[in-house]
Amino acid sequence: MGRSKNISDHGSSISRPERKKSYSGGIKPDPFKGGIVHDLNTILMTISGYAGMMAEDLPENSPFKDTTLRIVSAVERARSLTDRLLASENQNQVDKIAVNIIDVLKESIDFALPSLPPGISLNCDIPPAEISVYAEPLQLLRVFLNLVTNAVHSMEGKGGILSVGVKVLDKNKVKSIIKKDIVSEKYVVISFSDSGPGIDTSLKGKIFEPYFTTKVHGKGTGLGLSVVREIVNELNGEAEATSGKNHGTVFDIYLPVYKEFN
Amino acid sequence: MSVILIIEDDREFREMLKTALIKNDYNVLEADNGKEALIHFKPGVTDLVITDLIMPEEDGLKVLIKIREMKNSIKIIAISGGGKAGPGNYLDLAKALGADAVFSKPFSVNDLLLKIEDLLKLEHSD
Numbered sequence: 557m558g559r560s561k562n563i564s565d566h567g568s569s570i571s572r573p574e575r576k577k578s579y580s581g582g583i584k585p586d587p588f589k590g591g592i593v594h595d596l597n598t599i600l601m602t603i604s605g606y607a608g609m610m611a612e613d614l615p616e617n618s619p620f621k622d623t624t625l626r627i628v629s630a631v632e633r634a635r636s637l638t639d640r641l642l643a644s645e646n647q648n649q650v651d652k653i654a655v656n657i658i659d660v661l662k663e664s665i666d667f668a669l670p671s672l673p674p675g676i677s678l679n680c681d682i683p684p685a686e687i688s689v690y691a692e693p694l695q696l697l698r699v700f701l702n703l704v705t706n707a708v709h710s711m712e713g714k715g716g717i718l719s720v721g722v723k724v725l726d727k728n729k730v731k732s733i734i735k736k737d738i739v740s741e742k743y744v745v746i747s748f749s750d751s752g753p754g755i756d757t758s759l760k761g762k763i764f765e766p767y768f769t770t771k772v773h774g775k776g777t778g779l780g781l782s783v784v785r786e787i788v789n790e791l792n793g794e795a796e797a798t799s800g801k802n803h804g805t806v807f808d809i810y811l812p813v814y815k816e817f818n
Numbered sequence: 819m820s821v822i823l824i825i826e827d828d829r830e831f832r833e834m835l836k837t838a839l840i841k842n843d844y845n846v847l848e849a850d851n852g853k854e855a856l857i858h859f860k861p862g863v864t865d866l867v868i869t870d871l872i873m874p875e876e877d878g879l880k881v882l883i884k885i886r887e888m889k890n891s892i893k894i895i896a897i898s899g900g901g902k903a904g905p906g907n908y909l910d911l912a913k914a915l916g917a918d919a920v921f922s923k924p925f926s927v928n929d930l931l932l933k934i935e936d937l938l939k940l941e942h943s944d
Contacts (some may be wrong), residue, residue, distance in 0.1 A: 560846035715918030
């Protein structure tokens, strides 16, 4: 029979105490259905795994054999329920609400500020307004954090300025910029500019493609910006990039305004 | 005897997998998050890695890429609870990023054991 040890133990057989989960860096489980389904499936798997092993170990004539197989069967039924939950989540994707984009943007900046490397300064031009968009706040937070991280990575080691700005444009102006159906009278544009080395114009068309990255091998998966565009498109908006070699990069996020108060 | 590293933050689930693997004569190393796994990963010792994809500290996709960089020939199985933490299917991404097999929880432990056996045979014939 095999044996086991915790990878961080060095010859010690003392169990390590349970650590409190901080979720500081990895993918955060969705607090809504997706996250619940994930945790529930893990628990179901634990139950069915143990029950399956018990059923295998019990002699054929054991009165508990049938009982353990019933546990496995009950888990199967529960699994079909989690599949249905997930299917309904896929239909709705996320729970959208009217959300003030200014609040989410400020929250993203507060979140990113402590981890800005030395030499990179932040220049914010965010109006004290309430501009509502119809979105899921966590998805917006993810978009903004991805863009801040992307800008910071482009200036890493050299320093520079990250500028964040917000403006509202009329639909006629937006129509000439984004190639998408116009669904609102007004659009809010959130811009993230960096003073990094920029991206060669020949690569501009690839910026939002999955797995495309200009970072050195192992420094990025090339998924961040494709996720940004996927989320923004899902909100009937568009993500645009303007860049030139040695001229920095500007990412503009266009989202239809749900309601605006000045 | 082959050595399998389990990276999984759910202690109960990890214990269950460990029990199944030990019963099938594998030696097991375990880590409760990706960051810890990467710090202590020993390419020369580990034959196969089973990693969850949604974890604290360091997500499973990054772990997958980094472990593959440390030992290109290693066999990697990615598992996930099926819930979505954002757009895109993480198991599909894991496969695209080089996982040799993917399993969506809850799966049959026997299916996992058969896949491990297949992958280790392949590794030893490489």
